[in-house]
Amino acid sequence: MSLVEHREGIEAGRLDMFVDGAFAFTLTLLVIGRDSIPASAAxxxxxxxxxxxxxxSFSMIxxxxxxxVRWRQHCLRADGRGLFLSLLLVFFALIFVYPLHxxxxxxxxxxxxxxxxxEFVLDTSAKMRVLYVCYGLVFTCMAGTLALLFRHAARCERRDGLSPLVAQREQLTWMVPTVxxxxxxxxxxxxxxxxxxxxWSLPxxxxVLMFLIGPLTRRFQRKHGMS
Structure with missing residues (x-):
């Protein structure tokens, strides 16, 4: 391993630790007890x-x-685009936690x-509109960022002479929630x-159409002869 590759590996590890820590922090914002300790059984x-x-909410985060995590398996190097998109994902995650909860x-x-x-009751159409729009837009931004990350990973693998098919399949997977x-x-x-x-239940x-991820990825695999 060259000195450059070793340095890139360290930088990639530091980025991953930062992303992991940021996602862990979002979970602390969801904790059921918040900043209060129950004083009675009720x-x-x-x-x-x-x-x-x-x-x-935990499952979605x-x-x-x-x-x-899966993206890093396809892009082991640290570069500017991967850094930017990873930080962008963290940025959206810290916003997403509020409409998510x-x-x-x-x-x-x-x-x-x-x-x-x-603390938030969906009792008017105006409230439901605001919540669906905020949730949907940030959901789109997060899924779209991951789609861009896998697109970048596919380019890196192609540049290194590796097959980009798995990364492209992952990109397709994240395009579904984006749309x-x-x-x-x-x-x-x-x-x-x-x-x-x-x-107002329609949005x-x-x-539920997330189930389309399965058929679309299987079609992609058949088209490209993937097992």
């Missing part, structure tokens, strides 16, 4: 009611973090008919505030 039960929203806390509160606590988040935000903007409340149901 307060404890109220706090524990936030576990479903916390679990869903882990989803994006693991995307960055509000979205899931509000949804679980609505589904449980108020049994599960939420869905944008469509959800646009639909929330397009819906009139006067439509029945049931219509959320769009995310």
């Amino acid at each position: 307060e404890l039960l109220h706090m524990l009611g936030g576990i479903p929203a916390f679990a869903a 882990a989803f994006f973090w693991h995307g960055h 509000m979205m899931f806390a509000g949804l679980f509160n609505a589904f449980s008919m108020g049994a599960l606590p939420s 869905l988040g944008l469509l959800s935000a646009l639909l929330a903007l397009a819906l009139p505030l006067t439509v029945p409340s049931l219509w 959320g149901w769009l995310y």
Whole structure:
């Protein structure tokens, strides 16, 4: 290993530690107890009611973090583009944590008919529009950043004489949530505030189409003869 490669490996490791730490910090912003300790059994039960929203939010943060972990497997070197996009992902993650928590806390509160606590109640069309738009746009930015990271990884592998197919498949994988988040935000903007409340579930149901990742990646693999 040359001195340059050794130095790049150290820089890549430092970047990864920073990204990991930043994602870990976002999880502390989601902690169910926040800055208060329950003083009674009733307060404890109220706090524990936030576990479903916390679990869903935790899973979403882990989803994006693991995307960055997989990217590093294809781009071992440290370069300016990878650094910029990784920092951009962290930037969006620190913004995403707020609409993320509000979205899931509000949804679980609505589904449980108020049994599960939420500081944000989805009781008006205007609130749902704002939340869907904010969530969808930041969701799109995070997924789009990961798609760009894998695009960069594919270019690096091609430049090094390696097959870029796996990185290109990952890029396709992240294009699906990128498009869905944008469509959800646009639909929330397009819906009139006067439509029945049931219509406001449509921007959320769009995310169910994430299942398309499976068929699209399998089609990509068949097309390129990947096992």
